[in-house]
Amino acid sequence: MMLAVVKGAASTLAHTPDLVLLGSKPTREIPRFDGLYEECMAHLRSYEEAVAYPPNQAFIGNIRPDRLAGLEKPWYENPIEGAPREGPYGEIMPEDEFYGLLKAADVFDLVWLEEGFLSRVAEKLQGHPLLGDLKRLEGGKTISGIKERLDRGEALPLNLNGELVGCVCRAHEEDEDLRAEVILEGLAVKASAFLALRHLLARVSPTAPQDVDYLLDFGEEAIGDRYQRGGGNMAKAVGEMAGCLNASGADVKAFCCAPIHAVTSAAALVQAGIFKRVALIGGGSLAKLGMKFQFHIKKDMPILEDVLGAMAILVGEDDGVSPVIRTDAIGMHRIGAGSSAKEIFEEVVVKPLDKLGKRIVDIDKYATEFHNPEVTVSAGRPDTPLINYRALGALAALRGEIGRGEIGDFVRKHGMPGFSPTQGHIPSAIPFMGHARDMMMGGEIENAMFVGKGSLFLARMTNLSDGVSVILERNPAIKGGD
Amino acid sequence: MFAGKKVVAFGERDGVQGPAIAECLAAAGADVVFTVTECVV
Numbered sequence: 001m002m003l004a005v006v007k008g009a010a011s012t013l014a015h016t017p018d019l020v021l022l023g024s025k026p027t028r029e030i031p032r033f034d035g036l037y038e039e040c041m042a043h044l045r046s047y048e049e050a051v052a053y054p055p056n057q058a059f060i061g062n063i064r065p066d067r068l069a070g071l072e073k074p075w076y077e078n079p080i081e082g083a084p085r086e087g088p089y090g091e092i093m094p095e096d097e098f099y100g101l102l103k104a105a106d107v108f109d110l111v112w113l114e115e116g117f118l119s120r121v122a123e124k125l126q127g128h129p130l131l132g133d134l135k136r137l138e139g140g141k142t143i144s145g146i147k148e149r150l151d152r153g154e155a156l157p158l159n160l161n162g163e164l165v166g167c168v169c170r171a172h173e174e175d176e177d178l179r180a181e182v183i184l185e186g187l188a189v190k191a192s193a194f195l196a197l198r199h200l201l202a203r204v205s206p207t208a209p210q211d212v213d214y215l216l217d218f219g220e221e222a223i224g225d226r227y228q229r230g231g232g233n234m235a236k237a238v239g240e241m242a243g244c245l246n247a248s249g250a251d252v253k254a255f256c257c258a259p260i261h262a263v264t265s266a267a268a269l270v271q272a273g274i275f276k277r278v279a280l281i282g283g284g285s286l287a288k289l290g291m292k293f294q295f296h297i298k299k300d301m302p303i304l305e306d307v308l309g310a311m312a313i314l315v316g317e318d319d320g321v322s323p324v325i326r327t328d329a330i331g332m333h334r335i336g337a338g339s340s341a342k343e344i345f346e347e348v349v350v351k352p353l354d355k356l357g358k359r360i361v362d363i364d365k366y367a368t369e370f371h372n373p374e375v376t377v378s379a380g381r382p383d384t385p386l387i388n389y390r391a392l393g394a395l396a397a398l399r400g401e402i403g404r405g406e407i408g409d410f411v412r413k414h415g416m417p418g419f420s421p422t423q424g425h426i427p428s429a430i431p432f433m434g435h436a437r438d439m440m441m442g443g444e445i446e447n448a449m450f451v452g453k454g455s456l457f458l459a460r461m462t463n464l465s466d467g468v469s470v471i472l473e474r475n476p477a478i479k480g481g482d
Numbered sequence: 483m484f485a486g487k488k489v490v491a492f493g494e495r496d497g498v499q500g501p502a503i504a505e506c507l508a509a510a511g512a513d514v515v516f517t518v519t520e521c522v523v
Contacts, residue, residue, distance in 0.1 A: 382522070463500065464517065
Protein backbone atom coordinates (compact mmCIF):
# COMPACT_ATOMS: atom_id res chain seq x y z
CA MET A 1 0.00 0.00 0.00
CA MET A 2 1.26 3.49 -0.90
CA LEU A 3 2.00 5.53 2.22
CA ALA A 4 1.40 9.28 2.35
CA VAL A 5 4.23 11.40 3.70
CA VAL A 6 4.88 15.04 4.58
CA LYS A 7 7.42 16.12 1.98
CA GLY A 8 7.86 19.61 3.33
CA ALA A 9 6.38 22.47 5.30
CA ALA A 10 6.81 26.22 4.97
CA SER A 11 5.99 28.96 7.46
CA THR A 12 6.08 32.64 6.62
CA LEU A 13 5.25 35.91 8.34
CA ALA A 14 4.48 39.29 6.86
CA HIS A 15 5.14 42.14 9.28
CA THR A 16 2.25 44.53 8.68
CA PRO A 17 2.10 47.12 11.48
CA ASP A 18 0.02 49.63 9.52
CA LEU A 19 -2.58 46.94 8.78
CA VAL A 20 -3.03 46.50 12.56
CA LEU A 21 -5.28 49.56 12.41
CA LEU A 22 -7.48 47.69 9.93
CA GLY A 23 -7.86 44.62 12.17
CA SER A 24 -11.35 43.96 13.49
CA LYS A 25 -10.79 45.16 17.05
CA PRO A 26 -8.76 48.33 16.26
CA THR A 27 -11.28 49.27 13.56
CA ARG A 28 -14.06 49.19 16.14
CA GLU A 29 -12.22 50.60 19.15
CA ILE A 30 -10.01 53.39 17.78
CA PRO A 31 -12.91 55.68 16.74
CA ARG A 32 -14.46 55.31 20.20
CA PHE A 33 -11.57 56.74 22.25
CA ASP A 34 -9.69 60.00 21.81
CA GLY A 35 -5.96 59.45 21.62
CA LEU A 36 -6.17 55.70 21.03
CA TYR A 37 -4.92 56.04 17.46
CA GLU A 38 -1.79 57.84 18.66
CA GLU A 39 -1.28 55.28 21.45
CA CYS A 40 -1.61 52.49 18.92
CA MET A 41 0.91 54.03 16.53
CA ALA A 42 3.35 54.57 19.41
CA HIS A 43 3.23 50.88 20.36
CA LEU A 44 3.83 49.37 16.92
CA ARG A 45 7.07 47.47 16.39
CA SER A 46 9.71 48.11 13.76
CA TYR A 47 10.45 45.43 11.18
CA GLU A 48 13.82 44.76 12.79
CA GLU A 49 12.13 44.18 16.17
CA ALA A 50 9.65 41.78 14.61
CA VAL A 51 12.45 39.81 12.92
CA ALA A 52 14.50 39.56 16.13
CA TYR A 53 11.48 38.50 18.20
CA PRO A 54 12.30 34.93 19.40
CA PRO A 55 8.85 33.34 18.70
CA ASN A 56 8.98 34.68 15.13
CA GLN A 57 12.40 33.09 14.68
CA ALA A 58 10.98 29.79 15.93
CA PHE A 59 8.08 30.14 13.49
CA ILE A 60 10.38 30.37 10.46
CA GLY A 61 12.56 27.59 11.84
CA ASN A 62 15.79 29.27 12.92
CA ILE A 63 15.37 27.98 16.49
CA ARG A 64 13.41 25.01 17.85
CA PRO A 65 10.32 25.98 19.88
CA ASP A 66 11.75 24.19 22.94
CA ARG A 67 14.60 26.69 23.01
CA LEU A 68 12.14 29.47 23.86
CA ALA A 69 11.73 27.95 27.32
CA GLY A 70 15.35 28.77 28.09
CA LEU A 71 15.26 32.35 26.79
CA GLU A 72 14.76 35.25 29.15
CA LYS A 73 11.29 36.79 29.24
CA PRO A 74 9.66 38.95 28.17
CA TRP A 75 10.81 37.82 24.75
CA TYR A 76 10.02 41.21 23.23
CA GLU A 77 12.69 42.75 25.48
CA ASN A 78 15.20 40.00 24.73
CA PRO A 79 15.62 39.88 20.96
CA ILE A 80 17.86 37.43 19.17
CA GLU A 81 20.74 39.60 18.03
CA GLY A 82 21.52 39.32 14.35
CA ALA A 83 18.41 37.24 13.66
CA PRO A 84 17.97 36.77 9.91
CA ARG A 85 14.96 37.49 7.74
CA GLU A 86 15.05 33.97 6.27
CA GLY A 87 14.85 30.61 7.98
CA PRO A 88 14.68 26.98 6.92
CA TYR A 89 10.87 27.15 6.59
CA GLY A 90 10.31 30.63 5.21
CA GLU A 91 10.86 34.30 5.83
CA ILE A 92 9.58 37.41 7.59
CA MET A 93 8.56 39.85 4.87
CA PRO A 94 8.49 43.63 5.46
CA GLU A 95 5.30 45.60 4.91
CA ASP A 96 6.28 47.45 1.73
CA GLU A 97 7.08 44.20 -0.05
CA PHE A 98 3.84 42.67 1.21
CA TYR A 99 1.90 45.57 -0.33
CA GLY A 100 3.64 44.63 -3.59
CA LEU A 101 2.44 41.06 -3.11
CA LEU A 102 -1.11 42.37 -2.54
CA LYS A 103 -0.85 44.20 -5.86
CA ALA A 104 0.45 41.09 -7.60
CA ALA A 105 -2.41 39.06 -6.10
CA ASP A 106 -5.05 41.49 -7.39
CA VAL A 107 -6.52 40.64 -10.80
CA PHE A 108 -9.36 43.22 -10.69
CA ASP A 109 -7.40 46.52 -10.33
CA LEU A 110 -8.56 46.93 -6.74
CA VAL A 111 -5.15 47.51 -5.14
CA TRP A 112 -3.96 51.00 -6.02
CA LEU A 113 -0.37 51.84 -5.13
CA GLU A 114 1.21 55.25 -5.61
CA GLU A 115 3.40 55.14 -8.72
CA GLY A 116 6.74 56.02 -7.07
CA PHE A 117 6.13 53.59 -4.21
CA LEU A 118 5.10 50.84 -6.61
CA SER A 119 8.21 51.19 -8.74
CA ARG A 120 10.44 51.01 -5.64
CA VAL A 121 8.63 47.94 -4.33
CA ALA A 122 8.67 46.26 -7.75
CA GLU A 123 12.42 46.69 -7.84
CA LYS A 124 12.79 45.16 -4.38
CA LEU A 125 10.61 42.19 -5.27
CA GLN A 126 12.48 41.63 -8.52
CA GLY A 127 15.57 41.11 -6.39
CA HIS A 128 13.81 38.59 -4.14
CA PRO A 129 15.21 35.09 -4.72
CA LEU A 130 11.72 33.56 -5.09
CA LEU A 131 9.61 36.44 -6.40
CA GLY A 132 11.46 37.81 -9.42
CA ASP A 133 8.74 36.59 -11.79
CA LEU A 134 5.81 38.42 -10.18
CA LYS A 135 3.36 39.99 -12.61
CA ARG A 136 1.05 43.01 -12.31
CA LEU A 137 3.66 45.19 -10.56
CA GLU A 138 2.93 48.10 -12.86
CA GLY A 139 0.20 50.67 -13.35
CA GLY A 140 0.88 52.87 -10.34
CA LYS A 141 -1.66 55.57 -9.46
CA THR A 142 -1.35 59.21 -8.50
CA ILE A 143 -1.70 60.04 -4.82
CA SER A 144 -4.55 62.41 -5.70
CA GLY A 145 -6.43 59.59 -7.43
CA ILE A 146 -5.95 57.40 -4.36
CA LYS A 147 -7.15 60.16 -2.04
CA GLU A 148 -10.21 60.67 -4.22
CA ARG A 149 -11.23 57.02 -3.82
CA LEU A 150 -10.71 57.30 -0.06
CA ASP A 151 -12.66 60.55 0.18
CA ARG A 152 -15.58 58.94 -1.63
CA GLY A 153 -15.58 56.14 0.95
CA GLU A 154 -14.90 53.53 -1.71
CA ALA A 155 -11.57 52.28 -0.39
CA LEU A 156 -9.38 51.53 2.63
CA PRO A 157 -5.99 53.21 3.02
CA LEU A 158 -2.69 51.36 2.72
CA ASN A 159 -0.19 53.23 4.88
CA LEU A 160 3.52 52.70 5.40
CA ASN A 161 4.86 54.10 8.67
CA GLY A 162 1.64 56.08 8.87
CA GLU A 163 2.07 57.65 5.41
CA LEU A 164 -0.45 56.96 2.64
CA VAL A 165 1.03 54.86 -0.19
CA GLY A 166 -2.09 53.29 -1.68
CA CYS A 167 -5.57 51.94 -1.14
CA VAL A 168 -7.72 48.87 -1.59
CA CYS A 169 -10.96 49.58 -3.42
CA ARG A 170 -14.34 47.99 -3.08
CA ALA A 171 -15.30 45.59 -5.87
CA HIS A 172 -19.00 46.47 -5.99
CA GLU A 173 -21.09 49.52 -5.17
CA GLU A 174 -23.73 47.72 -3.12
CA ASP A 175 -22.54 44.21 -2.31
CA GLU A 176 -21.51 44.10 1.39
CA ASP A 177 -19.47 40.97 0.72
CA LEU A 178 -17.34 42.79 -1.86
CA ARG A 179 -16.66 45.94 0.17
CA ALA A 180 -13.06 47.07 0.54
CA GLU A 181 -12.65 45.46 3.99
CA VAL A 182 -13.60 42.03 2.64
CA ILE A 183 -11.49 42.42 -0.49
CA LEU A 184 -8.42 43.36 1.58
CA GLU A 185 -9.04 40.42 3.92
CA GLY A 186 -9.21 38.02 0.96
CA LEU A 187 -6.18 39.48 -0.81
CA ALA A 188 -4.14 39.35 2.43
CA VAL A 189 -4.94 35.64 2.63
CA LYS A 190 -4.15 35.06 -1.03
CA ALA A 191 -0.86 36.98 -0.99
CA SER A 192 0.42 35.47 2.26
CA ALA A 193 -0.60 31.91 1.32
CA PHE A 194 1.10 32.38 -2.04
CA LEU A 195 4.31 33.41 -0.27
CA ALA A 196 4.22 30.28 1.89
CA LEU A 197 3.49 28.07 -1.13
CA ARG A 198 6.36 29.61 -3.08
CA HIS A 199 8.73 28.89 -0.18
CA LEU A 200 7.38 25.34 0.14
CA LEU A 201 7.90 24.46 -3.49
CA ALA A 202 11.37 25.99 -3.46
CA ARG A 203 12.32 23.86 -0.47
CA VAL A 204 10.95 20.51 -1.62
CA SER A 205 13.20 19.38 -4.40
CA PRO A 206 12.36 18.70 -7.14
CA THR A 207 8.89 20.22 -7.11
CA ALA A 208 7.88 22.64 -9.81
CA PRO A 209 4.51 24.37 -9.42
CA GLN A 210 3.25 22.30 -12.36
CA ASP A 211 3.96 19.12 -10.37
CA VAL A 212 1.25 19.92 -7.80
CA ASP A 213 -1.93 17.94 -8.53
CA TYR A 214 -4.31 19.41 -6.00
CA LEU A 215 -4.52 22.23 -3.48
CA LEU A 216 -6.49 22.40 -0.25
CA ASP A 217 -6.86 25.78 1.45
CA PHE A 218 -7.50 25.57 5.18
CA GLY A 219 -7.87 29.28 5.99
CA GLU A 220 -10.87 30.54 7.95
CA GLU A 221 -11.68 33.59 5.84
CA ALA A 222 -14.78 33.51 3.65
CA ILE A 223 -14.54 34.73 0.05
CA GLY A 224 -17.61 35.08 -2.12
CA ASP A 225 -20.31 37.59 -2.94
CA ARG A 226 -23.69 38.36 -1.39
CA TYR A 227 -25.37 35.38 -3.00
CA GLN A 228 -22.71 32.88 -1.91
CA ARG A 229 -20.86 34.21 1.08
CA GLY A 230 -17.91 31.92 1.70
CA GLY A 231 -18.30 30.22 -1.67
CA GLY A 232 -14.53 30.05 -2.25
CA ASN A 233 -12.26 28.90 -3.88
CA MET A 234 -9.07 30.34 -2.35
CA ALA A 235 -7.07 27.20 -3.14
CA LYS A 236 -7.38 27.67 -6.89
CA ALA A 237 -6.80 31.44 -6.64
CA VAL A 238 -3.50 30.89 -4.83
CA GLY A 239 -2.59 27.98 -7.11
CA GLU A 240 -3.09 30.20 -10.17
CA MET A 241 -0.82 32.88 -8.72
CA ALA A 242 1.85 30.29 -7.92
CA GLY A 243 1.76 28.75 -11.40
CA CYS A 244 0.26 25.41 -10.34
CA LEU A 245 -1.26 25.08 -13.79
CA ASN A 246 -1.95 21.36 -13.59
CA ALA A 247 -3.70 21.47 -10.24
CA SER A 248 -7.25 21.94 -9.13
CA GLY A 249 -8.31 22.47 -5.55
CA ALA A 250 -10.93 23.27 -2.94
CA ASP A 251 -11.28 24.94 0.44
CA VAL A 252 -11.65 23.04 3.71
CA LYS A 253 -13.68 24.87 6.35
CA ALA A 254 -13.68 23.85 10.02
CA PHE A 255 -12.43 26.90 11.92
CA CYS A 256 -9.00 26.19 13.49
CA CYS A 257 -9.49 22.48 12.92
CA ALA A 258 -9.33 22.86 9.15
CA PRO A 259 -5.54 22.45 8.81
CA ILE A 260 -5.58 18.95 10.31
CA HIS A 261 -8.75 18.03 8.40
CA ALA A 262 -6.79 19.12 5.32
CA VAL A 263 -3.80 16.95 6.27
CA THR A 264 -6.01 13.87 6.71
CA SER A 265 -7.87 14.58 3.45
CA ALA A 266 -4.61 15.05 1.55
CA ALA A 267 -3.19 11.83 2.97
CA ALA A 268 -6.33 9.97 1.88
CA LEU A 269 -6.14 11.41 -1.65
CA VAL A 270 -2.48 10.38 -1.98
CA GLN A 271 -2.88 6.98 -0.38
CA ALA A 272 -5.89 6.21 -2.59
CA GLY A 273 -3.75 6.98 -5.63
CA ILE A 274 -5.99 9.86 -6.75
CA PHE A 275 -3.23 12.47 -6.59
CA LYS A 276 0.55 12.24 -6.17
CA ARG A 277 1.20 15.67 -4.65
CA VAL A 278 -1.31 17.69 -2.65
CA ALA A 279 -0.36 21.16 -1.39
CA LEU A 280 -2.10 22.49 1.71
CA ILE A 281 -2.16 26.24 2.15
CA GLY A 282 -3.43 28.76 4.67
CA GLY A 283 -2.95 32.51 4.62
CA GLY A 284 -2.98 35.15 7.34
CA SER A 285 -5.91 36.71 9.15
CA LEU A 286 -6.30 40.48 8.73
CA ALA A 287 -9.21 40.54 11.19
CA LYS A 288 -7.06 39.16 14.01
CA LEU A 289 -4.34 41.79 13.71
CA GLY A 290 -4.25 43.85 16.90
CA MET A 291 -7.02 41.81 18.52
CA LYS A 292 -5.57 42.44 22.00
CA PHE A 293 -3.91 45.77 21.19
CA GLN A 294 -5.54 47.71 24.04
CA PHE A 295 -4.17 45.27 26.63
CA HIS A 296 -0.70 45.57 25.12
CA ILE A 297 -0.92 49.38 25.18
CA LYS A 298 -2.12 49.29 28.79
CA LYS A 299 0.90 47.14 29.71
CA ASP A 300 3.14 49.50 27.73
CA MET A 301 4.42 46.62 25.64
CA PRO A 302 4.61 46.40 21.86
CA ILE A 303 1.48 45.40 19.98
CA LEU A 304 2.59 41.86 19.21
CA GLU A 305 -0.30 40.93 16.91
CA ASP A 306 1.35 42.71 13.99
CA VAL A 307 2.19 39.82 11.67
CA LEU A 308 0.19 37.82 9.14
CA GLY A 309 1.14 34.15 9.43
CA ALA A 310 0.90 31.66 6.60
CA MET A 311 1.64 27.97 6.17
CA ALA A 312 2.04 25.54 3.29
CA ILE A 313 2.52 21.78 3.53
CA LEU A 314 3.19 19.27 0.77
CA VAL A 315 1.74 15.78 1.17
CA GLY A 316 2.98 13.22 -1.32
CA GLU A 317 3.82 9.61 -2.04
CA ASP A 318 6.32 7.78 0.13
CA ASP A 319 9.87 8.81 -0.74
CA GLY A 320 11.57 6.61 1.83
CA VAL A 321 12.75 9.51 3.99
CA SER A 322 9.85 11.85 4.82
CA PRO A 323 7.66 11.23 7.89
CA VAL A 324 4.66 9.02 7.31
CA ILE A 325 1.08 10.09 8.05
CA ARG A 326 -0.61 7.28 10.00
CA THR A 327 -3.93 7.15 8.20
CA ASP A 328 -4.85 4.07 10.22
CA ALA A 329 -5.07 6.14 13.40
CA ILE A 330 -6.83 9.41 12.65
CA GLY A 331 -8.43 10.88 15.77
CA MET A 332 -11.74 12.69 15.54
CA HIS A 333 -14.23 14.31 17.84
CA ARG A 334 -17.48 12.57 16.95
CA ILE A 335 -20.67 14.62 16.84
CA GLY A 336 -22.12 12.40 19.54
CA ALA A 337 -19.16 12.74 21.89
CA GLY A 338 -19.21 15.03 24.94
CA SER A 339 -17.61 18.43 25.10
CA SER A 340 -15.50 18.29 28.27
CA ALA A 341 -11.74 18.54 27.84
CA LYS A 342 -11.39 14.94 29.01
CA GLU A 343 -13.96 13.66 26.53
CA ILE A 344 -12.39 15.60 23.65
CA PHE A 345 -8.88 14.35 24.41
CA GLU A 346 -10.13 10.79 24.85
CA GLU A 347 -11.75 10.97 21.42
CA VAL A 348 -8.96 12.75 19.62
CA VAL A 349 -5.85 11.45 21.42
CA VAL A 350 -6.54 8.21 23.31
CA LYS A 351 -8.71 6.37 20.77
CA PRO A 352 -6.23 6.63 17.88
CA LEU A 353 -3.37 5.65 20.20
CA ASP A 354 -5.38 2.62 21.36
CA LYS A 355 -5.66 1.56 17.71
CA LEU A 356 -1.87 1.48 17.49
CA GLY A 357 -1.41 -0.11 20.92
CA LYS A 358 0.36 3.03 22.13
CA ARG A 359 0.07 5.05 25.32
CA ILE A 360 -0.04 8.83 25.62
CA VAL A 361 3.60 8.86 26.74
CA ASP A 362 4.65 6.90 23.64
CA ILE A 363 4.24 10.02 21.50
CA ASP A 364 7.44 12.05 21.67
CA LYS A 365 5.92 15.46 20.94
CA TYR A 366 2.37 16.78 20.90
CA ALA A 367 1.47 19.70 18.68
CA THR A 368 -1.70 21.35 19.93
CA GLU A 369 -2.43 25.05 20.13
CA PHE A 370 0.65 27.18 19.67
CA HIS A 371 -0.68 30.64 20.55
CA ASN A 372 2.24 32.72 21.78
CA PRO A 373 1.55 33.08 25.53
CA GLU A 374 3.21 36.49 25.63
CA VAL A 375 0.34 37.74 23.45
CA THR A 376 -2.48 36.10 25.38
CA VAL A 377 -1.43 36.13 29.04
CA SER A 378 -0.74 39.85 28.93
CA ALA A 379 -4.40 40.26 27.92
CA GLY A 380 -5.71 38.16 30.80
CA ARG A 381 -6.17 35.12 28.59
CA PRO A 382 -4.74 31.70 29.37
CA ASP A 383 -1.45 30.22 28.21
CA THR A 384 -3.35 28.02 25.77
CA PRO A 385 -0.54 25.61 24.85
CA LEU A 386 0.24 25.07 28.53
CA ILE A 387 -3.35 24.28 29.56
CA ASN A 388 -3.68 21.83 26.69
CA TYR A 389 -0.45 20.06 27.64
CA ARG A 390 -1.53 19.97 31.29
CA ALA A 391 -4.85 18.42 30.27
CA LEU A 392 -2.98 15.77 28.28
CA GLY A 393 -0.65 15.13 31.20
CA ALA A 394 -3.61 14.85 33.56
CA LEU A 395 -5.17 12.30 31.25
CA ALA A 396 -1.92 10.32 31.21
CA ALA A 397 -1.96 10.42 35.02
CA LEU A 398 -5.60 9.31 35.14
CA ARG A 399 -4.67 6.36 32.95
CA GLY A 400 -1.85 5.46 35.29
CA GLU A 401 0.87 6.12 32.69
CA ILE A 402 2.56 8.70 34.91
CA GLY A 403 2.26 9.72 38.53
CA ARG A 404 0.19 12.78 39.48
CA GLY A 405 3.38 14.55 40.47
CA GLU A 406 4.90 14.00 37.05
CA ILE A 407 2.50 16.16 35.03
CA GLY A 408 4.98 19.06 34.97
CA ASP A 409 7.69 16.78 33.57
CA PHE A 410 5.22 15.46 30.99
CA VAL A 411 4.49 19.02 29.84
CA ARG A 412 8.20 19.84 29.48
CA LYS A 413 9.06 16.58 27.71
CA HIS A 414 6.09 16.15 25.38
CA GLY A 415 5.09 19.79 24.92
CA MET A 416 6.74 23.07 24.05
CA PRO A 417 6.09 26.81 24.50
CA GLY A 418 3.66 28.50 22.15
CA PHE A 419 5.47 30.29 19.34
CA SER A 420 2.84 31.19 16.77
CA PRO A 421 1.11 34.49 16.07
CA THR A 422 -2.51 34.40 17.25
CA GLN A 423 -3.88 34.01 13.74
CA GLY A 424 -6.72 31.52 14.25
CA HIS A 425 -6.04 28.48 12.07
CA ILE A 426 -2.32 29.21 11.87
CA PRO A 427 -1.43 28.37 15.54
CA SER A 428 -3.42 25.15 15.33
CA ALA A 429 -0.72 22.42 15.58
CA ILE A 430 0.77 22.91 12.10
CA PRO A 431 3.56 25.39 12.92
CA PHE A 432 5.41 22.39 14.34
CA MET A 433 5.15 20.48 11.04
CA GLY A 434 8.50 21.62 9.62
CA HIS A 435 10.26 21.16 12.97
CA ALA A 436 8.73 17.68 13.43
CA ARG A 437 9.76 16.61 9.95
CA ASP A 438 13.36 17.71 10.48
CA MET A 439 13.49 16.24 14.00
CA MET A 440 12.24 12.86 12.74
CA MET A 441 14.58 12.81 9.76
CA GLY A 442 17.43 13.80 12.08
CA GLY A 443 16.59 11.07 14.57
CA GLU A 444 15.71 13.44 17.43
CA ILE A 445 12.16 12.11 17.75
CA GLU A 446 10.30 9.09 16.45
CA ASN A 447 6.82 10.51 16.21
CA ALA A 448 4.51 13.44 16.89
CA MET A 449 0.78 13.88 17.19
CA PHE A 450 -0.89 16.95 15.71
CA VAL A 451 -4.11 17.85 17.49
CA GLY A 452 -6.38 20.50 15.99
CA LYS A 453 -9.34 22.00 17.80
CA GLY A 454 -12.01 24.19 16.26
CA SER A 455 -14.53 26.63 17.74
CA LEU A 456 -17.52 25.70 15.59
CA PHE A 457 -19.88 27.35 18.08
CA LEU A 458 -18.66 30.81 16.99
CA ALA A 459 -20.77 30.52 13.82
CA ARG A 460 -23.88 30.07 16.00
CA MET A 461 -25.04 27.05 14.03
CA THR A 462 -24.18 24.53 16.74
CA ASN A 463 -22.81 24.37 20.26
CA LEU A 464 -20.33 21.73 19.11
CA SER A 465 -16.60 22.21 19.00
CA ASP A 466 -14.35 20.19 16.76
CA GLY A 467 -11.22 18.12 17.18
CA VAL A 468 -9.09 16.02 14.87
CA SER A 469 -5.63 14.52 15.16
CA VAL A 470 -3.02 12.91 13.00
CA ILE A 471 0.16 11.06 13.92
CA LEU A 472 3.40 11.54 12.01
CA GLU A 473 6.05 8.85 12.31
CA ARG A 474 9.65 8.61 11.26
CA ASN A 475 9.76 6.88 7.88
CA PRO A 476 10.15 3.10 8.41
CA ALA A 477 12.70 2.97 5.58
CA ILE A 478 15.02 5.18 7.68
CA LYS A 479 14.38 3.03 10.74
CA GLY A 480 15.36 -0.05 8.73
CA GLY A 481 18.56 1.65 7.68
CA ASP A 482 19.63 2.55 11.22
CA MET B 483 -26.99 24.60 46.22
CA PHE B 484 -28.07 25.26 42.61
CA ALA B 485 -31.65 23.99 42.88
CA GLY B 486 -34.05 26.60 41.52
CA LYS B 487 -31.24 28.97 40.48
CA LYS B 488 -31.10 30.39 37.00
CA VAL B 489 -27.70 29.90 35.39
CA VAL B 490 -25.83 31.33 32.42
CA ALA B 491 -23.16 28.81 31.40
CA PHE B 492 -20.23 30.70 29.86
CA GLY B 493 -17.52 28.33 28.69
CA GLU B 494 -14.13 28.57 27.05
CA ARG B 495 -12.91 26.33 24.28
CA ASP B 496 -9.58 25.32 25.79
CA GLY B 497 -10.91 25.26 29.34
CA VAL B 498 -14.38 24.04 30.25
CA GLN B 499 -16.90 24.40 27.45
CA GLY B 500 -20.41 25.77 27.91
CA PRO B 501 -22.36 22.52 27.38
CA ALA B 502 -20.17 20.71 29.95
CA ILE B 503 -20.85 23.44 32.53
CA ALA B 504 -24.56 23.38 31.69
CA GLU B 505 -24.77 19.61 32.04
CA CYS B 506 -23.14 19.66 35.48
CA LEU B 507 -25.30 22.49 36.78
CA ALA B 508 -28.51 21.06 35.35
CA ALA B 509 -27.67 17.79 37.14
CA ALA B 510 -27.30 19.84 40.33
CA GLY B 511 -30.83 21.22 39.86
CA ALA B 512 -30.08 24.57 38.18
CA ASP B 513 -32.25 26.07 35.46
CA VAL B 514 -29.74 26.74 32.67
CA VAL B 515 -31.19 29.65 30.71
CA PHE B 516 -28.31 30.28 28.32
CA THR B 517 -25.24 28.33 27.25
CA VAL B 518 -22.39 29.67 25.18
CA THR B 519 -18.75 28.86 24.55
CA GLU B 520 -16.24 31.45 23.37
CA CYS B 521 -12.72 31.28 22.00
CA VAL B 522 -10.65 33.83 23.91
CA VAL B 523 -7.34 33.71 22.07
